[in-house]
Amino acid sequence: MTLPIDTPAVLVDLNVAEANVRAFQSYCDRHSLKLRPHIKTHKLPQLAEYQLAQGAIGITCQKITEAEAMIAGGDMRDILITYNILGAEKVARLRALSERVALSVVADNLTVVEGLSAGFAGANKPLPVLVECNTGADRCGVETPEAALALAQAIDAAPGLKFAGLMTYPPVGGAAKVTTWLAEAKARIEATDLTVEVISSGGSPDMWQAHEMPLATEYRVGTYVYNDRSLVTRGICTWDDCALTVLATVVSTPSATRAVIDAGSKVLTSDLLGLEGYGHVLGHPDFMIDQLSEEHGRITSAQPTGLRVGDQVRIVPNHACVVANMLDHITLMRAEEVAGQETVAARGQVW
Amino acid sequence: MTLPIDTPAVLVDLNVAEANVRAFQSYCDRHSLKLRPHIKTHKLPQLAEYQLAQGAIGITCQKITEAEAMIAGGDMRDILITYNILGAEKVARLRALSERVALSVVADNLTVVEGLSAGFAGANKPLPVLVECNTGADRCGVETPEAALALAQAIDAAPGLKFAGLMTYPPVGGAAKVTTWLAEAKARIEATDLTVEVISSGGSPDMWQAHEMPLATEYRVGTYVYNDRSLVTRGICTWDDCALTVLATVVSTPSATRAVIDAGSKVLTSDLLGLEGYGHVLGHPDFMIDQLSEEHGRITSAQPTGLRVGDQVRIVPNHACVVANMLDHITLMRAEEVAGQETVAARGQVW
Structure with a gap:
């Protein structure tokens, strides 16, 4: 069948995308798992709004400008940016964003924490910061539960910031190891006077096993909306x-x-x-x-x-x-x- | 040294780009080779104008919309689009373009020739079409000199079109084989009443050996303006x-x-x-x-x-x-x- 579309073109079948969103939302609902879709896949406010309407608690973005684009185009109220944000200009934009939505970010090092703190000192509300943990994917993240505790304490002590929990981009198939890692970090942190409110995990390849890591309070997933080869x-x-x-x-x-x-x-x-x-x-x-x-x-x-x-x-x-x-x-x-x-x-x- | 630029950023050092343009133009001038830079690398009217000012005879684009963008942003008068252009909508845009600049295109099959002819029948001036030849890169192109002759004759016979020559995207290091191929095609075509006015070759990897194929009347090169790893x-x-x-x-x-x-x-x-x-x-x-x-x-x-x-x-x-x-x-x-x-x-x- 020839479609009346000039090529090359990227087609998105909304029926399929919406069914994908509903299917995984339903799975999350069954397992009492909060879903926070990553918009990096579709980059469309329209689909983010659909995800939220089906029950997502908020969205995930990777960059400030992605968050800005989503807010400009749709009704977004809760955004987690899973990125080490560095530099005075970016932090100033982050602060402006934080006055419009419930915003949280991650950090895996002191330089980022200090930069965020410098930008948010004196803000109306503190910026929630999760500690990014390397549970085996070997990209970003603190390397050990001890380091997670140390950074959590640094966030807690930093003016303008609030320690909010742990975040990881887990290795595919690594649920058992990830659970051990995060459980230890949580125990160490909660042995102090800090609370780990959020444990955010994610990834499309393991999405249907998300319930096997009940420690996680929320799940981030992007590709599931479109799927791919x-x-x-x-x-x-x-x-x-x-x-x-x-x-x-x-x-x-x-x-x-x-x-x-x-x-x-x-x-x-x-x-x-x-x-x-x-x-x-x-x-x-x-x-x-x-x-x-x-x-x-x-x-x-x-x-x-x-x-x-x-x-x-x-x-x-x-x-x-x-x-x-x-x-x-x-x-x-x-x-x-x-x-x-x-x-x-x-x-x-x-x- | 820290640059006062928010990252990530793509930087283009104009001093280096302009020196690259001058160096290869100078080489082409020494060897009496016409240079037709491909704008796919920089995509900037400003740099295309610099290339033309240094002596380029025109530019190469891969797509109609690239050509449109270049004309909108700069003074371009001679454009070769090295692509099989298909579809009534694209051909209509091509005809509109042809009324603004000296435009030529390529074809490697009858379906494309027929589509171009349908769109250019009755045009003020015929559209020059080069036969794209597969001289070993195994992408597009007619497979044999015999097939080049047959397509040249089809172009010549097609209302609205004019056979203009041969074009190839040669395999790296293949000058000898490419020369044999094109010389045979040219001989076969010129044994009829057709003239091969243009033989267009190109490619950055072999650019400093372009003079070793004197059969080519013009050379297309894109990456040389920026270079890369x-x-x-x-x-x-x-x-x-x-x-x-x-x-x-x-x-x-x-x-x-x-x-x-x-x-x-x-x-x-x-x-x-x-x-x-x-x-x-x-x-x-x-x-x-x-x-x-x-x-x-x-x-x-x-x-x-x-x-x-x-x-x-x-x-x-x-x-x-x-x-x-x-x-x-x-x-x-x-x-x-x-x-x-x-x-x-x-x-x-x-x-």
């Missing part, structure tokens, strides 16, 4: 659960087993996430998108592709979040009907 | 010739040998171009950017990094063109002085 490959969802697809047109068929489409790395991105090839061509499990340049994607197949110049193909990308960041506009769908165009409000917001 | 690794240029860098701040130092910066795949992109790691940290050849998530880059080192939270690092990315596509604005520099902010006019223009 990475999550299908991990068995988390099916192709039918993938709300975001890339629509492309065959522009060249140099040989029977090779075709070139008008979606390259400027749409699909080069994110592999451990997979082979740059996306799954729906209906053609035998196709491989084996090479991307900026504006071309190359499809190869052991058998003749059967594709003709002008044919459309629809691709589930490896990683939905980064694809949603590439174009200023996406096309909203309801099943096979075009429901409109939407500006990706928080696209490219990296500050 | 890929070209340094190939020995085409030095770190000092890299005009585009990413400025990032260390936001976490979880261990002595690991640091996390505020530039992730939304700035550096996941393009590897066959390299290990996601960029070169200037002044730190021992550092590896071994992992990116959207907003975090992880630096690892066998030795302690010596980095502290708040330190700035400057990174030469693997692939400059795709990095220039990630943010709406770049910071222009003159050596270590900030010269202003610039909107990346043709960013995200994929149609």
Whole structure:
């Protein structure tokens, strides 16, 4: 079927996205887990509002400018920014934000805590700060429960700040280790006069096992709203659960087993996430998108592709979040009907 | 040295970019080769105008919307779009463009030729179309000199179109094979009553060997204006010739040998171009950017990094063109002085 859409285009099927949101909200409700979706995947106030309407307690952003874009475009009241925020200019913007919504942030080091404190000293209300903990993903986070305690105490002692709890971006499949780590940190901290109100965990790959870590009070998840090839490959969802697809047109068929489409790395991105090839061509499990340049994607197949110049193909990308960041506009769908165009409000917001 | 720039930021040193433009223009002038820079790298009318002022005969774009953005922002008079353009809407926009500048395009198949002809039938002047030839890069292009002749004849016979020559995106290091291929195609075509006015080749990796293929009448090159880690690794240029860098701040130092910066795949992109790691940290050849998530880059080192939270690092990315596509604005520099902010006019223009 040919869609009346100029290509390349990023399509989001709202029916699928909304069903994904409802399904995981329902799971969280069953397990009394608070859900705080990460907007980095969709970057759309409209979908954040849908997530909140279904029961999410607030949203997660990674950057201040993402939070600003979400507030500008929708009714957001509770935002956690899971990032070490540094620099006087950024902290001043953070303080302005904190006067508009219930805002909290994370920190994993004293330099960040001191910067936040300098910016929030004298504020009407203290800024809640969670200690980011490295429970095995080896990105950010304090390295040990002892270090978590020390930073919690530093936050508690810092003017303008309030220690609010613990946050981790856990390693996939690491629930047992993560629980041990966080339980020890919580015990150490609560052996002082501090309370760990929030323990925030997250991640789409383990989302259906979130209840196995009851220690966590809230769960952050982003990709689940769209899903992608990475999550299908991990068995988390099916192709039918993938709300975001890339629509492309065959522009060249140099040989029977090779075709070139008008979606390259400027749409699909080069994110592999451990997979082979740059996306799954729906209906053609035998196709491989084996090479991307900026504006071309190359499809190869052991058998003749059967594709003709002008044919459309629809691709589930490896990683939905980064694809949603590439174009200023996406096309909203309801099943096979075009429901409109939407500006990706928080696209490219990296500050 | 700490620059007074909020991070992450994409910096372009105009001194270096302009020197790169002058150096290759001078080479082309020495070899009587016409230069037609590809604007996909910088996406800036300002730099395209500089390239033209130094002697470029026109510019290359990959997409119609890139060409539109360049015309809107600068004085462009001669544009080659090296893409199979398909679809009535795109062809109509192409025709509108052709009334404003000297425009030419490429085609590698009859479907594209027929679509262009349908859109240009009755136009004031015919649209010049070059036959795209696959000389070994195995992306687009007709597969044989015989097929080039057949398509040239089809273009010549198509109302509204004019056969203008041959175009190839050659494989790196393939000059001898490319020359044989194109010479045979030219001979076959000129054995009819057609003339091959233009033979357009290109590519940054082989740019300093462009004179070894005298058959080509013009050369297209994009990355040379900024250069990048890929070209340094190939020995085409030095770190000092890299005009585009990413400025990032260390936001976490979880261990002595690991640091996390505020530039992730939304700035550096996941393009590897066959390299290990996601960029070169200037002044730190021992550092590896071994992992990116959207907003975090992880630096690892066998030795302690010596980095502290708040330190700035400057990174030469693997692939400059795709990095220039990630943010709406770049910071222009003159050596270590900030010269202003610039909107990346043709960013995200994929149609």
